[in-house]
């Protein structure tokens with residue numbers, strides 16, 4: 416099969432478009448004919464060797480994907496060849512103490528498709544059946560591939576960690592990003608008021624099309640917390656969803672009302688920052704991280720996706736042989752929504 420893989424870490428020149436053996440479905444697994452996959456910042460880290468490393472080379476990249484079931488392994492029920500599915504890329508063991516307590520987000524043997532095992536930038540991908548989810552007919556493969564990581568991340572942050580309420584106001588950082596554009600939709604769907612930031616007026620206009628009530632261009636308003644206060648009668652927001660990290664750490668805290676909560680799930684601008692600990696006592700804020708996620712929250716999210724109440728945001732589409740081009744665009748940050756890779760037609 417055709418696939419995009421690496422044999423060593425490095426720049427985009429290390430991405431190889433070539434031939435690898437077709438996978439076959441083992442017990443409890445299905446093989447997907449991948450119709451579309453999507454890019455995440457995570458892929459840049461895997462390619463360059465930052466973070467946890469894949470078990471072996473060659474390693475196929477791609478954490479997000481959607482396609483048709485091509486082969487069904489022994490013991491798999493509930494699926495037929497040809498079913499249209501998207502993929503939850505977190506593999507859980509179902510046997511450790513955390514899994515048995517229903518805390519599978521903390522599974523001690525967790526692996527990630529596209530990071531630890533082969534991913535979806537390929538014609539075919541082998542996946543445990545428990546990780547594939549059928550999606551509605553009205554959704555294209557490209558849109559479906561844009562869903563899993565971005566929407567599950569945002570869903571878990573807003574609904575599980577932050578427990579956003581309909582009467583609250585949320586500041587969604589980077590409203591043009593995959594997680595940001597998903598966060599805007601999820602927050603609006605439950606009735607919250609949404610203020611968002613982006614680096615261009617064009618991105619803010621797209622964010623408002625998705626439902627954002629107010630937009631702040633952080634390039635011409637670097638002290639955006641002042642604007643947030645103006646928009647909230649001087650009070651500040653109830654919650655901040657952040658994927659940016661160090662560059663906005665202080666402004667995030669200044670944007671929150673007393674007792675407000677910050678959920679951070681990314682740090683694309685950097686991870687190191689000074690912190691005034693008095694915000695934990697004087698105001699007092701709740702600062703929380705969100706990283707690993709549960710199967711339960713993925714299932715909850717899919718119920719809403721399949722009612723047509725949330726929409727995958729496809730930015731640019733690339734052919735499988737040009738994953739390198741997609742990596743370059745992602746590094747430039749000059750795009751809106753998700754960068755999607757089409758499988759062979």
Ligand SMILES: [Zn+2]
Nearest residue numbers: 508511514522
């Ligand atoms: Zn486990």
